[in-house]
Amino acid sequence: MVIDPILLVAVPLGVAFLLPLFSKLGRTAATAVQGLTIVFTALVAVSWLPGLLDGSLAPANILTGGYDAPIAINLHFGLTEAVLCLLASLTALGSLSYLSVREDEHTIGRSGLLQLLIMTGAFGLIMTRDLFNLFVFLEIASIGTYALVAFGKEETSLEAGFKYMLTGAVASIFLLIGIAFLYKLTGTLNIDDMVGRMPPAATAGLATVILFLLMGMAIELKLLPVNGPALDLYDGADPGVMALLVGTVVNGVLFAFWKIALLVPGTWDTAIMTLGMVTFVGSNLLAVAQDRPRRMLGYSSSAQIGLLVFLVPLVQQGTVALAGAGLLLINHTLAKSGLLWLSGKHAGETRREWTGAFAGSVVMRTALIIFILAITGLPPFPGFWGKWQVLSDLMAGGYGWWALPLLIGSLLEFVYYYGWYRYVRTPATSNVSARPLGGASDLGGVVAFALAALVFGVWLMRDLPVMGDRVLVFLTGVGLVLTLLRRLPRVVLAATATAALGLAAWIMATGGGFDLTTPSGLFHLLIIGAGLLVSIAGLAGSSGTGERFHGLFLIMIASLLLLVSTDNLLLFFVAWEVMTWTSYLVVTSGRLGAKPGQLYMVFSGAAGFLLLGGFMLAIGAGHTTITGLGLLTGSTAAWTWGLLVTGFLGKSAAWGLHIWAPGAYSEAPDLFTPFLSGVISKIPMFGIAMVAFRIAAGNLPAIGAVDLTWLLALIGGLTAFGLTLAAVFQEDAKKLLAYSSVGQVGYIVVGLAILTPLGWTAAMFHVVHHLLFKGLLFLAIAGVIMRTGTRTMYEMGGLIKRMPVSFISVLIGIIALSGVPPLAGFTGKWLLYQALLAKGWLFILVLMMFSSVVAFIYMFRLIHSVFLGQLKPRHRDIKEAPLPLVISEVLMIAGVMALAVFPQLLLNPLNAMMHTQFGLDALRIDGTVLTTMSGHTLNATGMMVLVLVMFVAMFLVLLLVSPPMRKIRQLDIGFAGEVPPPAEEIHFASRFAQPYERAWAPFLKPRATNFWRSVTENTGGVIEAVRKIYSGNGQTYVLYPVLLVVVFALLGLGR
Amino acid sequence: MFDINHGNLDDSPDVGQEIVRRIHDRFGDFPARFQKADLVRLDVPQKDIIPVLSWLRTETPFVQLTHLTAVDWLEDGQFELMYLVTAPDLMVSLHLCVRLDRAKAEAESVFNLWLQAETYEQEINEMFGIHFPGSPRQGVPFILEGWRDMPPMRRDFDTVAYCDRTHPVRPGREHQDSRVYVGRKFGEKGYLK
Amino acid sequence: MELFPKIGWTLLSLFVAINYGFLINGLIRKVMARIQGRFGPPLWQPYIDMGKLLVQRNSIMHGYMHWLGPIFRSVGGMGVYVLVPVVIGEPRLAGFSDMGDLLLMMYFMFFGSLGMALGAGDAGHPHSPIGVSRGLSQMTAFEMPFILAVVALAAHVGSFDINAIIATQQHGVLSWNLFANPFASAAAFLALLGMNMYAPFNIVGAPTEIPVGPATEYQNSYLSLMMIGRSALAIGKMVMFMDLFLGGAHSIGAAVVKILAIYFWSVFVGAVFPRFRTEQSVRFFLRWPTAFGVAGVLLTQWVR
Amino acid sequence: MKKFDPDRPWDLTTLPTTMAPQGSRPHAPVEDQCFLGAEADIKQPPKLQEAVATIKNWFRASSLNVLAFGTGCGAIELRPLSTSRFDMSRFGIPGAPTPRQSNVFIISGYLSVKTLTRVIRCYEQMPDPKWVVALGSCTINGGMYWDSYNTIKVLDLYLPVDVYVSGCMPRPEALIAGFQYLMDDVKKGKANGWHHYLENLEWYRENQKQVITDWDLPNYNW
Known part of the structure; x- marks a missing residue:
C-alpha cells in the first residue's frame, strides 16, 4: 500500500496553519500533532521505498489541476525523492524532539508552524518538476527559515536572519530573472519538458540566462565565497533549527540544483x-x-x-x-x-x-x-x-x-x-x-x-566477503558488546577479551590460519599472539583511566586480521581505516592522550589518504586487487608505489614524519603501547612488503641516478639513526621506548628495501623479534609505571631490589634489542648486515651499524635509571608488577629465548616464504648453522652454548675465589668518607647523556617538529588572510555574489 | 663609580685620602689611620657600618668584600668586627672596624651586599658566638661538628683545659709544654740558653 | 677438529693469551715509568696484584647484578679472544672462529661493557653511571670510524669473514690493509686509541674527577676477574687488528710481536697526551677519523 | 702471649699474629654488622697453613694500594713519593682512589675531629686486611697541636696504627722506610692492627665517640 505523495505537501501545509489552534490546547497537544504529521510524512516516504528499491513500483508522476505536463504543476516521486523526503522527515522528527523541550509555552505553536512550513517547502523543492514552482517552494522554505532563525533566543539570531534574508533576496532576483528568460527561450516551465526544448548551446543569451540561474542557486547553496550569511546562521541560530535545515531545506535546494543542472x-x-x-x-x-x-x-x-x-x-x-x-x-x-x-x-x-x-x-x-x-x-x-x-x-x-x-x-x-x-x-x-x-x-x-x-x-x-569470515565477525561482535559494556570491571572485560582471542586463535589454528610460510599466516600469529599477551596483561586491571579498551581492541584485531589476509584493495583499505580509528580511540583514552591522539589521527589520516590515492591510481588502471598491482607499469606504477610507500612510511612514523609517534606511544594506555609498537607499527611494514612491493621493482624508474629502493633504504636508515639518537636524550621511559620503537622500524624498512630474500628474511625476523622484545620492554615498564606512578626515569632507581622479574624482563629486552650475542638480536642484525653488504649499500650499512651502537646509550640508561642505582626511600615498599603482567612477561621472555637458541624455528618458515616470494632461498640451514647464499655462516645455537659455558665457568670461578662476602646496605658506598646524601641526589640519571648531547648539539635541532610547525603556521596565515573575506558586513555579503558573477562568467563563458 | 659631588675616584692622586674624605663628608668624622699606601683603617660606629658598606658597595669602586673577621676585646667587653673591602680596579683596601657589645654579641648581616659574607658570618658565629640575624647558615656547623662548649675563639675559653679534658695525651710524658719538657730532659742549658 | 681437543687447545691458548696480557700490562707500567723517569714496578707486578686481590679476607656485595658484572666482563673479554684466529692456518689457535665472523666479534666486545656497566650501576655509586655515561658516549663515537674501516675492508672482499680478509693480505707486506687501504687503517687505528682508553681518551676512569669510574665499588675477587677479562679482551682486540690490518700472523712469534706493536701504539700516544673532555673526545672521533673512514669506504668502492 | 692492655693500645705486640686467632671466633663483642674474614684456612694442618699464610702475606706485602686521602699537611710528602725521584711504585705501592680497593691508609699528620670522622668511615670501608701508617708527630702525641681544641693527639686511641713514622714532617725517605717496616711486618704476619680493631671494637668506639660528640655516622656503615 502506498500513500499519495501529494500529501507530503498538502498535509504539513494544512496542519501548519492549524497548529496555533492546537497549541491553545497545550504544548503536548501541539507537539503531538506536529509529531504525528511528521511521522505521517515519513510513512509516506517509507511506503514507497521497498517498491521503488526493487523496481516493482514505477515512480509517481503527479499532475495537478488535471492538465498535462507543460501546463500543470508537475510533481515527480521516484527513489531519489523518496529517500530525500524520508531524510527530511526523520531530521524534522529529531529536531522536533530536540526543539520541543526547549520552546516556551507561547512560542511552541509559532515554531511548529514554521517548522512544518519549512518541511512543506523542502518536500516541494524535492518533488516539483516545475521551474517556477520550484522558485515558489524555495521562497516558502526561505521565509520559514528567516522567521525561524530570527525567532531564535540568541542575540545574534536576528542579525543572522536578516543577513540571510538579504543574500536570499539577491539569490531570488537572480533566479527569477533566469527563470523568466528561460521561459522566453523555451516556452515552458516544466523541467523535463524544457530539457528537450533547450536551444543549442550557442544560442545568443542562453549563457547569460544559465549564468543567472547558476548564480541564484550558488547563493542558495551557500557556496564559497557567498556562504558568509549561512555561517552566521550556524553561529546564531539554535542548533536544532540548523539540524532541521540541513535535513530539509539544504537537501531540497541541492536537489533543486540537480534539476536546474539538467538544463545547463x-x-x-x-x-x-x-x-x-x-x-x-x-x-x-x-x-x-x-x-x-x-x-x-x-x-x-x-x-x-x-x-x-x-x-x-x-x-x-x-x-x-x-x-x-x-x-x-x-x-x-x-x-x-x-x-x-x-x-x-x-x-x-x-x-x-x-x-x-x-x-x-x-x-x-x-x-x-x-x-x-x-x-x-x-x-x-x-x-x-x-x-x-x-x-x-x-x-x-x-x-x-x-x-x-x-x-x-x-x-x-x-x-x-x-x-x-x-x-x-x-x-x-x-x-x-x-x-x-x-x-x-x-x-x-x-x-x-x-x-x-x-x-x-x-x-x-x-x-563483502568479510561478513562470511567467522573469526572476524565473532571478534567484532564481541568487541562491540564489550565496547557497549565498558562499565564492567576491568578484569571481566580483559577475561572476556582473552577468552575471545583464545577461541579465535583456536579456530584459526585448526583452520590452518597460522601458516608461517605465508606472510599472512605469520602476521596472523603475531596479531593474535600479541593480542593474547596484552589481554592477559590486562587482567591486572591497572588504575589508569584508559585501560578499558578491550572492546575496541578486539575490533582492531579483527581489522588487522582482515588487513593481512585480504587481496582486495577495498577490503585492505577498510581494514586499514578501521585499524586507524580504533587505535586512535584507544590512544585517546590514555590519561593525556587527547592531544597526541589528534596528531596521530591527522598523520594516520594523511597516510590513509596517500594509500587511497595509490589505490585509486591502481583502480583507475583497472586493478582492484593487491595481486593486480603487480601488473601496473610505467609511471602509474611509480606513482602508485610512491604514494603507497609514503603512506606506509607515514603510518610507521619514518624519519621526518615521526613527530606524532612519541606522543601517541607514550600517552596511549600503558598496556596498549606494546601492541601499538609491536604490531600496529609493523602493519605498514606488511604493507610495504606485501602491497607496495607487489609493484615489481623493475617497473620503478630511477629518479635521476637514484634508485627508488635505495631512497627507501636511506629513509629507513635515517629513521633508525635519527630516532635512536633522539631516544638517547629522553627522560620519559615510555617516550624513550617510543623513539626506540620507531627507530627499530627503520631497520625493517631497510631490510625490505634491499629486495633480496636475505633482506626480507632479516626484516621479517626483526618484525617478530622486535614484537617480542619491545612488547617485553613496554610491558615491564608498564608494570613499573603502575607501581611507581611515574614515567620519568630519574624519579625511579634501584627497583631491581623490589621488582626483580621486571628487571630481568628489561634486561633480556635490552640485550635482545642491542644485538649483543647470544640473543637473537644479533642474528637479526647479522642477517641484515649480510644482506646490505651483499647488496653493496655500504653507507647505509654503516648507518645501521652505527645506530645500533648509539642505541646502547639509551638502553643502558633505561635499565640503569629505573632499576639500578639507589632505591628511593618512597619506593622501599613497592611490590613486583601484578601477576598477569608477570605471566605475559615470562611468556615473552620464553619467546625471546626460543628465538635466540633456535632461530631456525622462525628462519625455516621464512625461508619457505622467501622461496614463494622470490623463487630463491635466503639461507641454507643445516642443523644449527645458518649459511647465507654467499657462503657466510653463523651458528646461533653454538654461540649461545659458548657464552653459557663461559658464563657458568666464570661464575664458578668467582664463587671459588671470593672471600666471604656480605651484602651491605644500600647507601654504604665509598663516598670520600662523607655520609652520602639522600638517594635522590646520588642517583645519576637525569640528563644522563649530557656530554653526548653537547657533542651532537649542532645535529639535535628538532628539525622535523620545526618543519611541521612551520607548515601549520603558514597554513594558519593563509587561512587568516582568506578569512578576511567574511567581514560580517551585510553590504559586502551582497557584493560577493556580484563579484562571483564575474568570475563565473569568465569560467563558464570563456569556452 | 662616579660620585656627583666629587667627580671620578679614579682621577684622584691618592685614592685612600679621597675615599676617607668622602666618607667623612657623607657619614661623619670617623677616626682614620693610613696604615699603608693602599690600606686605610676606619673605626666606624655600629649604627653607621651598614650605610657605609652599602654606599661603598653600590656607589664606589669598593665592591669586593675581601675578608670579614672578628677580634675579642675581652677587657673592653667588646667584639670588633673587621670588614676588609677592596676596590679591585684601584688596588686599594678599606679596613672598616666596628665595635660590638660583647654581652649582646649581635651584628647586622651583610650577606645581602656580598653573598660570600654568608660563609664568613657562619664561621664567626661558630667561632665567636656572634649572631648575625637573617644570615642563612647561622648555627649550622662549619668546622666544629657537635661542639657543645663555649665558642673556642672567645678569649675566656680555656683551650688547654678543654684540650686536657677532651683529648687524652699519650702516657709517659708528664708535661705538655715542650719548652718545660725538653728543658727537664736535656737540662736547662740545652736548647733554652 | 673434534670438539674436545678444540676446547682443550682453546683453553690453553686463552691461558697463554691472558698471561701475555698480564705481561704486556706489566711492561706498559714499566715503560710508562721509564718515560716519566721512574723505575716502575717489576714486570710481574700484575701477577702480584692479582695474587693480592685473591687473598683478601672479606668482600662486599651490593646486589646480584653487582656480583654478576665482572662475570659478564670476563666472559666478554674471553669471548672476543676465542672468536679470533690467531695464527694463519693453525686450527688449534683459531678457537671458535668458525662460529661467526667479524660482526660477531664486534658485537661481542659490547657484551662485557654492557654487563660491567650493569653491575657498576647496581652498586649505587654515582661515579659508576657517570663513568658509564662517558664510556658509552665515547664508545659510540669511536665505533663510527671503526665501523667505516671494517665495512671498507669487508666490502673489499665482499664478506665479513675474517679469514677472507686475511687471505687478501698474503701477497707481501704491501698487500697488508695497512698499506692497501691506508684511509681505513688510519680510521681504525685512531679508533683503537679510544678502544684502549689510554690518554687522551681515558675519560672513563678519569682519576681526578671520578676516581675509578664504573669500578668504584668493586674490590678483591671482582677486580681479579675484571683483570682477566681485560687482558683477554685486549689481546683479542689486538689479534683482530692484526688480522685486519697487519696481514695476520704466520707464527706465534710474529703474532706476539705484532700484538705488542699494535698495543704500544696507543700506549705511546697515551704517554704524551693529556685527557680530553667527553664531548671533545666524541667530536674528535666524529671528525677526522670518520673522514678517513669515509675515504676508506670510497676507496674500496673505487677500487672495486 | 701478653694480654691486651687498654692503657697501652699502641703496643701491638700484645696482639696475636694473623694466623693464631683464626681458630676461634673473636671473643670481643662485635656488632652484628661487623664481621671477620675468612676462616677457610684453619682447617688445614698447621704446617701447610703456615706456608700458605707466608705466601699470602708475601702477596699482600708486595702490592700495597694506598688510599689517596690526604688527611693532613703530610700529604704533601706523598706527591714526591710517587714521582720520579722516589717512585714508590717500584715497591708495588700505587695509589687507590677508593677505599674499596686500597690496603694502606696513610694518616698524614694532624687529624682534626671533623677529619677523624671521615677517616674512620673510610677505614672501615677498606677490605681486610688493611693497615694504617701514621705519619708525623701529630699522630703520635699531637705535635705542635698539643693544645688545639679540635685536633686529636693520640691516633691509636681511635684507629689501630701499624707503623709510625715520626718527624715534622718526615721526609719521603722516612716514609719509604716506614713502608719497608710495614712490608716486613706484613710478611711476618705481624701487622694485625685491623684484627685488633675488630676484636676491640667496643673500646675503639667508646674513644671515638668521646671526641665525635655528634655521632651522626649511621650505623649501617659498619
Whole structure:
C-alpha cells in the first residue's frame, strides 16, 4: 500500500496553519500533532521505498489541476525523492524532539508552524518538476527559515536572519530573472519538458540566462565565497533549527540544483565542478581555523554541499554513480544533524570551553565520535563507501586529478574534527565553566541517527566477503558488546577479551590460519599472539583511566586480521581505516592522550589518504586487487608505489614524519603501547612488503641516478639513526621506548628495501623479534609505571631490589634489542648486515651499524635509571608488577629465548616464504648453522652454548675465589668518607647523556617538529588572510555574489 | 663609580685620602689611620657600618668584600668586627672596624651586599658566638661538628683545659709544654740558653 | 677438529693469551715509568696484584647484578679472544672462529661493557653511571670510524669473514690493509686509541674527577676477574687488528710481536697526551677519523 | 702471649699474629654488622697453613694500594713519593682512589675531629686486611697541636696504627722506610692492627665517640 505523495505537501501545509489552534490546547497537544504529521510524512516516504528499491513500483508522476505536463504543476516521486523526503522527515522528527523541550509555552505553536512550513517547502523543492514552482517552494522554505532563525533566543539570531534574508533576496532576483528568460527561450516551465526544448548551446543569451540561474542557486547553496550569511546562521541560530535545515531545506535546494543542472549545457560542467571543489577545499581550510565548534560545523556543511555540487554534473554525465553521491548526502545529513544537536547540548562556545564535554554521558560521547567518524568518511559509515565509490568513478572516468583536492579537503576535515574532539577528550579542569545543557530527554534524534549511520554503514557491507569470515565477525561482535559494556570491571572485560582471542586463535589454528610460510599466516600469529599477551596483561586491571579498551581492541584485531589476509584493495583499505580509528580511540583514552591522539589521527589520516590515492591510481588502471598491482607499469606504477610507500612510511612514523609517534606511544594506555609498537607499527611494514612491493621493482624508474629502493633504504636508515639518537636524550621511559620503537622500524624498512630474500628474511625476523622484545620492554615498564606512578626515569632507581622479574624482563629486552650475542638480536642484525653488504649499500650499512651502537646509550640508561642505582626511600615498599603482567612477561621472555637458541624455528618458515616470494632461498640451514647464499655462516645455537659455558665457568670461578662476602646496605658506598646524601641526589640519571648531547648539539635541532610547525603556521596565515573575506558586513555579503558573477562568467563563458 | 659631588675616584692622586674624605663628608668624622699606601683603617660606629658598606658597595669602586673577621676585646667587653673591602680596579683596601657589645654579641648581616659574607658570618658565629640575624647558615656547623662548649675563639675559653679534658695525651710524658719538657730532659742549658 | 681437543687447545691458548696480557700490562707500567723517569714496578707486578686481590679476607656485595658484572666482563673479554684466529692456518689457535665472523666479534666486545656497566650501576655509586655515561658516549663515537674501516675492508672482499680478509693480505707486506687501504687503517687505528682508553681518551676512569669510574665499588675477587677479562679482551682486540690490518700472523712469534706493536701504539700516544673532555673526545672521533673512514669506504668502492 | 692492655693500645705486640686467632671466633663483642674474614684456612694442618699464610702475606706485602686521602699537611710528602725521584711504585705501592680497593691508609699528620670522622668511615670501608701508617708527630702525641681544641693527639686511641713514622714532617725517605717496616711486618704476619680493631671494637668506639660528640655516622656503615 502506498500513500499519495501529494500529501507530503498538502498535509504539513494544512496542519501548519492549524497548529496555533492546537497549541491553545497545550504544548503536548501541539507537539503531538506536529509529531504525528511528521511521522505521517515519513510513512509516506517509507511506503514507497521497498517498491521503488526493487523496481516493482514505477515512480509517481503527479499532475495537478488535471492538465498535462507543460501546463500543470508537475510533481515527480521516484527513489531519489523518496529517500530525500524520508531524510527530511526523520531530521524534522529529531529536531522536533530536540526543539520541543526547549520552546516556551507561547512560542511552541509559532515554531511548529514554521517548522512544518519549512518541511512543506523542502518536500516541494524535492518533488516539483516545475521551474517556477520550484522558485515558489524555495521562497516558502526561505521565509520559514528567516522567521525561524530570527525567532531564535540568541542575540545574534536576528542579525543572522536578516543577513540571510538579504543574500536570499539577491539569490531570488537572480533566479527569477533566469527563470523568466528561460521561459522566453523555451516556452515552458516544466523541467523535463524544457530539457528537450533547450536551444543549442550557442544560442545568443542562453549563457547569460544559465549564468543567472547558476548564480541564484550558488547563493542558495551557500557556496564559497557567498556562504558568509549561512555561517552566521550556524553561529546564531539554535542548533536544532540548523539540524532541521540541513535535513530539509539544504537537501531540497541541492536537489533543486540537480534539476536546474539538467538544463545547463555540458560546457558549464567545469565551472560548476570548480566552484564545488573550491568550496569543498576552501571551506574545509577555513574550518580548520575556527575556534567555535558550531561555526566550524557551518563551514563543514558548506564544504560537504560543495562536494555534492561538484558531483552533480559528474553524476548527470554518468561518470559517477548516483549511489556514491547519494551515500555522501545521506552520510552528511545523518552526521551533521547529529553533530548539530549535540553541539546544542553543551554550553561551550569556543573549543576550549568544550574541554571535557559530555564526560558524564557515555551515550553522548559515543554518539559524538560516531558522527565524527562518519563525517570524516571512515568505514564502516556510509560516507566511506560513498567516497570510495566517487573516487573510483572519478579515476575510471578520467577525472583523476580531481581526486587530489578531494583528498586534501578530506584531510582537512580530519584536522578540525579531531581537533575539536581532542578538546572533548581532554579532562576538564576547574577553570572551564561550560557545562552540558538540558537532560537526556531530547537525545532521541541523536541516538537514532547514530544507530542509523552505524547500521546503514554495516548494512552496506553485506555483500563483502568479510561478513562470511567467522573469526572476524565473532571478534567484532564481541568487541562491540564489550565496547557497549565498558562499565564492567576491568578484569571481566580483559577475561572476556582473552577468552575471545583464545577461541579465535583456536579456530584459526585448526583452520590452518597460522601458516608461517605465508606472510599472512605469520602476521596472523603475531596479531593474535600479541593480542593474547596484552589481554592477559590486562587482567591486572591497572588504575589508569584508559585501560578499558578491550572492546575496541578486539575490533582492531579483527581489522588487522582482515588487513593481512585480504587481496582486495577495498577490503585492505577498510581494514586499514578501521585499524586507524580504533587505535586512535584507544590512544585517546590514555590519561593525556587527547592531544597526541589528534596528531596521530591527522598523520594516520594523511597516510590513509596517500594509500587511497595509490589505490585509486591502481583502480583507475583497472586493478582492484593487491595481486593486480603487480601488473601496473610505467609511471602509474611509480606513482602508485610512491604514494603507497609514503603512506606506509607515514603510518610507521619514518624519519621526518615521526613527530606524532612519541606522543601517541607514550600517552596511549600503558598496556596498549606494546601492541601499538609491536604490531600496529609493523602493519605498514606488511604493507610495504606485501602491497607496495607487489609493484615489481623493475617497473620503478630511477629518479635521476637514484634508485627508488635505495631512497627507501636511506629513509629507513635515517629513521633508525635519527630516532635512536633522539631516544638517547629522553627522560620519559615510555617516550624513550617510543623513539626506540620507531627507530627499530627503520631497520625493517631497510631490510625490505634491499629486495633480496636475505633482506626480507632479516626484516621479517626483526618484525617478530622486535614484537617480542619491545612488547617485553613496554610491558615491564608498564608494570613499573603502575607501581611507581611515574614515567620519568630519574624519579625511579634501584627497583631491581623490589621488582626483580621486571628487571630481568628489561634486561633480556635490552640485550635482545642491542644485538649483543647470544640473543637473537644479533642474528637479526647479522642477517641484515649480510644482506646490505651483499647488496653493496655500504653507507647505509654503516648507518645501521652505527645506530645500533648509539642505541646502547639509551638502553643502558633505561635499565640503569629505573632499576639500578639507589632505591628511593618512597619506593622501599613497592611490590613486583601484578601477576598477569608477570605471566605475559615470562611468556615473552620464553619467546625471546626460543628465538635466540633456535632461530631456525622462525628462519625455516621464512625461508619457505622467501622461496614463494622470490623463487630463491635466503639461507641454507643445516642443523644449527645458518649459511647465507654467499657462503657466510653463523651458528646461533653454538654461540649461545659458548657464552653459557663461559658464563657458568666464570661464575664458578668467582664463587671459588671470593672471600666471604656480605651484602651491605644500600647507601654504604665509598663516598670520600662523607655520609652520602639522600638517594635522590646520588642517583645519576637525569640528563644522563649530557656530554653526548653537547657533542651532537649542532645535529639535535628538532628539525622535523620545526618543519611541521612551520607548515601549520603558514597554513594558519593563509587561512587568516582568506578569512578576511567574511567581514560580517551585510553590504559586502551582497557584493560577493556580484563579484562571483564575474568570475563565473569568465569560467563558464570563456569556452 | 662616579660620585656627583666629587667627580671620578679614579682621577684622584691618592685614592685612600679621597675615599676617607668622602666618607667623612657623607657619614661623619670617623677616626682614620693610613696604615699603608693602599690600606686605610676606619673605626666606624655600629649604627653607621651598614650605610657605609652599602654606599661603598653600590656607589664606589669598593665592591669586593675581601675578608670579614672578628677580634675579642675581652677587657673592653667588646667584639670588633673587621670588614676588609677592596676596590679591585684601584688596588686599594678599606679596613672598616666596628665595635660590638660583647654581652649582646649581635651584628647586622651583610650577606645581602656580598653573598660570600654568608660563609664568613657562619664561621664567626661558630667561632665567636656572634649572631648575625637573617644570615642563612647561622648555627649550622662549619668546622666544629657537635661542639657543645663555649665558642673556642672567645678569649675566656680555656683551650688547654678543654684540650686536657677532651683529648687524652699519650702516657709517659708528664708535661705538655715542650719548652718545660725538653728543658727537664736535656737540662736547662740545652736548647733554652 | 673434534670438539674436545678444540676446547682443550682453546683453553690453553686463552691461558697463554691472558698471561701475555698480564705481561704486556706489566711492561706498559714499566715503560710508562721509564718515560716519566721512574723505575716502575717489576714486570710481574700484575701477577702480584692479582695474587693480592685473591687473598683478601672479606668482600662486599651490593646486589646480584653487582656480583654478576665482572662475570659478564670476563666472559666478554674471553669471548672476543676465542672468536679470533690467531695464527694463519693453525686450527688449534683459531678457537671458535668458525662460529661467526667479524660482526660477531664486534658485537661481542659490547657484551662485557654492557654487563660491567650493569653491575657498576647496581652498586649505587654515582661515579659508576657517570663513568658509564662517558664510556658509552665515547664508545659510540669511536665505533663510527671503526665501523667505516671494517665495512671498507669487508666490502673489499665482499664478506665479513675474517679469514677472507686475511687471505687478501698474503701477497707481501704491501698487500697488508695497512698499506692497501691506508684511509681505513688510519680510521681504525685512531679508533683503537679510544678502544684502549689510554690518554687522551681515558675519560672513563678519569682519576681526578671520578676516581675509578664504573669500578668504584668493586674490590678483591671482582677486580681479579675484571683483570682477566681485560687482558683477554685486549689481546683479542689486538689479534683482530692484526688480522685486519697487519696481514695476520704466520707464527706465534710474529703474532706476539705484532700484538705488542699494535698495543704500544696507543700506549705511546697515551704517554704524551693529556685527557680530553667527553664531548671533545666524541667530536674528535666524529671528525677526522670518520673522514678517513669515509675515504676508506670510497676507496674500496673505487677500487672495486 | 701478653694480654691486651687498654692503657697501652699502641703496643701491638700484645696482639696475636694473623694466623693464631683464626681458630676461634673473636671473643670481643662485635656488632652484628661487623664481621671477620675468612676462616677457610684453619682447617688445614698447621704446617701447610703456615706456608700458605707466608705466601699470602708475601702477596699482600708486595702490592700495597694506598688510599689517596690526604688527611693532613703530610700529604704533601706523598706527591714526591710517587714521582720520579722516589717512585714508590717500584715497591708495588700505587695509589687507590677508593677505599674499596686500597690496603694502606696513610694518616698524614694532624687529624682534626671533623677529619677523624671521615677517616674512620673510610677505614672501615677498606677490605681486610688493611693497615694504617701514621705519619708525623701529630699522630703520635699531637705535635705542635698539643693544645688545639679540635685536633686529636693520640691516633691509636681511635684507629689501630701499624707503623709510625715520626718527624715534622718526615721526609719521603722516612716514609719509604716506614713502608719497608710495614712490608716486613706484613710478611711476618705481624701487622694485625685491623684484627685488633675488630676484636676491640667496643673500646675503639667508646674513644671515638668521646671526641665525635655528634655521632651522626649511621650505623649501617659498619
